[in-house]
Amino acid sequence: xxxxxxxxxxxxxxxxxxxxxxxxxxxxxxxxxxxxxxxxxxxxxxxxxxxxxxxxxxxxxxxxxxxxxxxxxxxxxxxxxxxxxxxxxxxxxxxxxxxxxxxxxxxxxxxxxxxxxxxxxxxxxxxxxxxxxxxxxxxxxxxxxxxxxxxxxxxxxxxxxxxxxxxxxxxxxxxxxxxxxxxxxxxxxxxxxxxxxxxxxx
Amino acid sequence: xxxxxxxxxxxxxxxxxxxxxxxxxxxxxxxxxxxxxxxxxxxxxxxxxxxxxxxxxxxxxxxxxxxxxxxxxxxxxxxxxxxxxxxxxxxxxxxxxxxxxxxxxxxxxxxxxxxxxxxxxxxxxxxxxxxxxxxxxxxxxx
Numbered sequence: 001x002x003x004x005x006x007x008x009x010x011x012x013x014x015x016x017x018x019x020x021x022x023x024x025x026x027x028x029x030x031x032x033x034x035x036x037x038x039x040x041x042x043x044x045x046x047x048x049x050x051x052x053x054x055x056x057x058x059x060x061x062x063x064x065x066x067x068x069x070x071x072x073x074x075x076x077x078x079x080x081x082x083x084x085x086x087x088x089x090x091x092x093x094x095x096x097x098x099x100x101x102x103x104x105x106x107x108x109x110x111x112x113x114x115x116x117x118x119x120x121x122x123x124x125x126x127x128x129x130x131x132x133x134x135x136x137x138x139x140x141x142x143x144x145x146x147x148x149x150x151x152x153x154x155x156x157x158x159x160x161x162x163x164x165x166x167x168x169x170x171x172x173x174x175x176x177x178x179x180x181x182x183x184x185x186x187x188x189x190x191x192x193x194x195x196x197x198x199x200x201x202x
Numbered sequence: 203x204x205x206x207x208x209x210x211x212x213x214x215x216x217x218x219x220x221x222x223x224x225x226x227x228x229x230x231x232x233x234x235x236x237x238x239x240x241x242x243x244x245x246x247x248x249x250x251x252x253x254x255x256x257x258x259x260x261x262x263x264x265x266x267x268x269x270x271x272x273x274x275x276x277x278x279x280x281x282x283x284x285x286x287x288x289x290x291x292x293x294x295x296x297x298x299x300x301x302x303x304x305x306x307x308x309x310x311x312x313x314x315x316x317x318x319x320x321x322x323x324x325x326x327x328x329x330x331x332x333x334x335x336x337x338x339x340x341x342x343x344x
Contacts, residue, residue, distance in 0.1 A: 070204050072211075101204035104240045104307070129288050130240050133301075162289045165298030 002085070002108055006198035008191045009091045011107050013131065014115035015124070016097030019141045019174055021049045023115060024092060026174045028056050030184040035191050037090040040079050042071040049094065059083065070101040073108055089191050099128040110194065117142040119149045122156040129163040137168045139183060144173040208241055208307070209249035216312050217258050225314030228259040232311050236269045238288065238304035243268065258314075271304030 002009045014020050024039065031037065039060040041049040050062035061082045063075050076093060085091065093109065095102040114135040116124060119142055125132040132138065138160050146153050153171060160167055170186070172179030212231065220228050235243060243266055250264045274281040275292035281302065290299040 068204075068207070070207070072207055100240050104204060104208070126287060130238060133238075133288075133290070162291055165290050 002091070002110065004198070005086050005088075006195040007085055007088050007091055008111065008194040009093065009107070009109045010111045010113050011093050011095060011102075011109035012113050012115065013095045013099075013102050013135075014097060014117075015099045015120055018097070018115045018117040018120065020094050020097065020115050021052055022174045023139065023141060023172075024094060025052060025056060026177075026180055027092075027184055027187065028053070028058055030180060031090075031188065034188055035089040036087060037092065038083050038088050040071075040076060040091065040093045042075075042094060042096045044068075044096065065096060069096060069098050070105050071095050071107060072105045076107050089195065090187075099124070099131045103128075103131040103134055111136050111190065113137040113139060115139045115141050116156070116160070118146045118151045118153065118156065121149070122151050122159055125156070125159040125163050132160055132167070133163045135164060135167055137170070138164070140169065140171045142173055142175070143171050143179065144176045205241060205245040205249040206253060208246060209253040212250070212309060213253055213257050213259055215309055216262075219312055220258050220314045223314055224316055225258065226317050226320055227315045228257075228262045228312055229315055230263045230265060230313040231259060231309060232265045232267070232313075234267050234269050234306045234308045234310050236271070236304040236306035238271045238301060239307055241307060262312075267310070269303050269306045272302040273299045274302050275299045 012020050012024065028037065037058060039053045039058060041053065041060055041062045042065060043049060043062065044065055044067060047062035047064070050060040053060035061079050063071060063079055065071065065075070071093065083091070093107055112135045114131060114137070116138060118140060140153065140156060143153060157169060160169060168186070170179060170183040172183055174180065212233065216228055216231050235241060235246070247264060247266070254260055254262060270283060271288060272281060272283055273288070273290060275295060275297055276299070277297035278292060278295045280292060280294055290301070292299050
C-alpha cells in the first residue's frame with residue numbers, strides 16, 4: 001500500500017544501543033524543511049524514543065510490544081491509523097533493538113537499513129548473517145570510537161560484504177557529525193526517486 | 203520467541219484457505235523452512251502446538267521440510283552448500299554470490315476435510331458392526 005502513496009518507508013534495525021534513535025535525530029535535523037516525515041518507534045517498554053522524536057517537532061508514534069522481540073506488519077498497520085500517510089514523503093519505523101527476530105518480519109518497507117556501531121565489534125555481520133544479508137543499507141555508526149574499541153573498520157566492512165556483497169554502506173559518527181551528510185543526501189535522493197516512480201506510474 | 207508470531211500467521215493463512223474450500227477442519231499443513239532464516243524448527247513446532255488451539259487446525263499435523271542453503275556465484279556459476287557460516291564472496295573468482303535456496307518460509311500445501319467428507323465418514327461408521335469400528339478410525343482426508 002505504501003507504493004501507491006509515493007511514500008518511502010524505512011525499517012531501521014540494529015542491536016540495542018547501536019544508536020538508532022540518535023541517528024534518527026541527526027537525520028531529521030538534516031532533512032528539516034526538505035521532506036515531510038514521521039516516525040514509528042518500537043520498544044518493549046516506555047515511550048522515551050517517541051518523545052525524543054516529538055521534541056524535534058516531528059510526528060511520532062510509540063508501539064510498546066510488552067515482551068515481543070520485534071515489530072510485525074499488524075502492529076504497524078494499527079499504528080498507521082495515527083498518520084495520514086498521503087501527507088508524508090518518508091516514514092521511518094524504528095524496530096526493537098535486536099539483530100535476530102526483526103530480520104524475519106516484513107513491515108511493508110521499501111528500504112531495510114541496519115545500523116551497526118563499531119563498538120559491537122567487527123565480527124557481528126558474520127554472527128548475524130540473516131539481518132545483514134537482508135539490509136539494503138548498512139550504516140556503520142560511532143566510527144569515532146573505532147580506535148578506542150580496537151576495531152578495524154576495513155575488517156568490519158569486509159565482513160558486511162561477505163554476507164551482503166551489494167549493500168550500500170555509509171561510515172559515520174552521529175557524535176562528531178562525520179559522514180552524516182553523505183547518508184542524508186543519499187536518503188533525500190531515495191525519497192525523491194520514490195516519488196518520481198509514482199509520478200511516472202512505475 | 204518470535205516463532206509464535208510466525209505460527210499464528212501460518213494458521214491465519216491456512217484457515218483462510220480452508221474456509222475458502224468450505225472445510226470443517228485442517229488435517230495437515232506442509233511447510234518449507236529454509237536454514238537461512240531466523241526461525242528455529244523446534245521452537246516453531248512448539249509455538250504451533252499452542253497457537254493451533256481453537257482453530258480449524260486444532261488436530262492438524264505440521265509437516266516441516268528443512269531447505270538447505272545453496273549459494274551460487276553469478277560469474278563462474280559455481281554452486282556450493284556452505285558448511286560453517288555463510289560467505290557470499292566466491293572463493294574462486296571473488297565475485298558476489300547469490301542465495302539460491304535456504305530463505306524459504308512457505309506453506310506448500312494444506313490438507314483439509316470438508317463437511318461432505320466428514321458426514322460420509324460418520325455414516326460409514328454407523329453402518330459398520332461394533333467390532334470393526336475401532337479399526338477404521340483413521341479418517342479419509344483430501
